[in-house]
Amino acid sequence: MFEEERSRAWIWIIVAVALILFFGLPAYYRNKAQKEHERRIELLREGDQVVTASGLCGKLVRMEGEFAILEIAPGVRVKVLKDSLLGREKEVLLQLRRKR
Numbered sequence: 482m483f484e485e486e487r488s489r490a491w492i493w494i495i496v497a498v499a500l501i502l503f504f505g506l507p508a509y510y511r512n513k514a515q516k517e518h519e520r521r522i523e524l525l526r527e528g529d530q531v532v533t534a535s536g537l538c539g540k541l542v543r544m545e546g547e548f549a550i551l552e553i554a555p556g557v558r559v560k561v562l563k564d565s566l567l568g569r570e571k572e573v574l575l576q577l578r579r580k581r
Contacts, residue, residue: 530570
């Protein structure tokens with residue numbers, strides 16, 4: 482009887498560890514990626530050539546709260562969400578080349 486209870490306890494321990502790994506690791510990596518993205522956005526300065534998640538490239542004119550103003554052609558400015566910025570154009574292109 483005691484052996485059976487012990488083996489049941491081990492099964493529950495294994496299930497608990499599996500659940501923690503199944504749900505905990507993705508959350509950890511998502512949080513890590515989000516912090517890295519926030520750090521990259523903070524390092525951007527006016528005049529940097531940047532890329533958005535939609536593939537739009539342009540020069541960063543200024544940041545306004547949650548938005549960024551990009552100049553995508555001479556005299557053509559667009560307002561995008563800061564969260565949509567991937568980073569500096571050269572850095573983003575290097576990352577894409579590494580993935581291939």
